Amino acid sequence: MFRLFDLSLKISGFPMKKAQSEFESIRAVPEKDYPDYIAFKQKEIATFHLEHNSFYQKLVGKKTYHNWSDLPVLTKKELQQPLQNRLSKGYTVSNTFVNKTSGSSGDPFIFAKDKYVHALTWASFFYRFGWYGIDFNTSYQARFYGIPLDKAGYYKERLKDYLGNRYRFPIFDLSDGFLEQVLEKFKTQKFDYINGYTSSIVLFAKFLKARNIVLKTVCPTLKVCMVTSEMLFEEDKILLETQFGIPIVNEYGASELDLIAFQNPEGEWQVNTETLFVEILDEQNKPVPNGQEGRIVITSLYNKAHPFIRYDIGDIGALDESSTAKKTILKKLTGRTNDVAILPSGKKAPGLTFYYITKSIIEDDGNVKEFIIKQIQRDTFEIDYVSDFELTADQIQKIEAAIALYLETGLTFIFNRKTTLARSNRGKLKQFQSLL
Incomplete structure (x- = not known):
């Protein structure tokens, strides 16, 4: 079958073949060797940015470090300066993937990822969605997201939806009249999965409940629903499972990084330890024991274009006591530090x-x-x-x-x-x- 999604990534300059091969080799690292793999990648990425990134050199105050804890915690406020000031030598706006954070934390900024690390991000998505039998090339997505309202931005997103094998329901109008149209679309299209913002999908489930409709009965091809970007409460998860008739998967990610945690088929929120290193720190930037809440601080282990080293994402959470270096479990996510x-x-x-x-x-x-x-x-x-x-x-x-x-x-x-x-x-x- 013609793999349009893969082709769109290749045309965009993302080296998917190399990235997927590396992702598989990371996954093949044995559990006993995983702490050494993480330590090596931490040292490699920090050393690279201390040598090649003037923004990071200035932030650290020197070009070398001895202990990981000596490196500063990077905040969003520090990133609110022209992107050009933050790029590593050899990287430009034209040869990297550039985007803007959503600003849900109150501190939006523009960021860059080198094309290889962005390809690794896609490899991470492929792997985790594959747990539920979803293939981005062949599985048809019902997408509950916003969309730019200017003409150029609107049609660009619609083209991306076509290439991504998905149909988008813009979520700015969530009236009963609009949700009636959404329901009709599910009756006529063979959607494989739902993906989008939690609050919008929950609202659709309430609409279905009021009409005593289970979505799987009108769209039998549905396999799974992934919710993202907003908190999913347990009673809302039960509502979604009941009204959709399919498993509900909780996703936690950040556009500037990668998928951070993704609910595995055992129901655990499994952290992405392949491309990220996640720490939970207290107010003094000291690591807290597993099971204890603190600030979620993340290092992107592969992004050479832009440093995200000990980056305070602005969320509060805790890791499970059973976590290992390779299989780290996010026990809870309790919201943003500014909330x-x-x-x-x-x-x-x-x-x-x-x-x-x-x-x-x-x-x-x-x-x-x-x-x-x-x-x-x-x-x-x-x-x-x-x-x-x-x-x-x-x-x-x-x-x-x-x-x-x-x-x-x-x-x-x-x-x-x-x-x-x-x-x-x-x-x-x-x-x-x-x-x-």
Whole structure:
């Protein structure tokens, strides 16, 4: 069969054959030798950038290092300068893969990956999606993503969708009328899998539930659904499994790096240890024991065009106690470091705590379709929600009581019923945001 997706990568200058061969050789490294492989790649990439990248030399302050812990933790703020200043010798905007982060952390920036490391990223995708019988060349994807609204950007994305063997459902309008059209498309197309932003896919599942429809019954070819970019709560996962009738796979990645973790068929969130080195650090940049929460700090072991060495991605999580160098398991991902509410008492609480408590109360009856929470003052929070009917006084009282119980008393909540919620220009829904 003609492999259009492979051809599109080759035309774009990504050396896929070499990358896939190397990816297989990495996977073949025995467990007992894996710590040595990681240590070698850490030293190799750090030494390369200390010799060939003036931005990284300046950041470190010298051209050599003795201990990995001596290297600074790289933040997104430090990357918010012209890309040209950050590229290694021999790499330019024209001979690298250049893109922009989504800005969901509040700190967007332009980045570069050399074409070989980007080919390795695709090899990583091929391997992990293959766990579920998905082949990018032959499997037809139903894609729930944003899309540029300018004409040139729109048609460029549509061309990429064609080459990528996928059909895109733009997620800026998630009204019942639009979701009815989505359902009709599933009835007429032989989709193999669903991929896209969690909140949009969950909203589609709620639409199906209200109509007592299981998606697999109208689209029997469906095998699996991969959700990405936003938190997937356990009850939402159950909802998706029930209404789609297929396995739900949780994906965690970053465009500037690679797939970071991908749920394996055993249900574990398996870290990509082939091309990345993941550390969990405390506030003093010291590693924490497995099982303990901290900041997720990641090193791209192969990107020579641009340093991502001990890069603080802005998320908080923990590795499982059973993790090994080769098979590292992400135990939990609890949100972003900037999604923290600071309460009047001085207590700090992950913003998703509010979201989780509120979600457990107001979604019981299916009235509320989705909602977001914003902290506008130390003691004041706005909850914007989309629903068929206004929240009742009883529901509001339950939310306030639950938050007082789990966090503290004396907080004020302003409830705003909306017809739609504001999403980013890429279609992501930021579930909690502190405006302080």
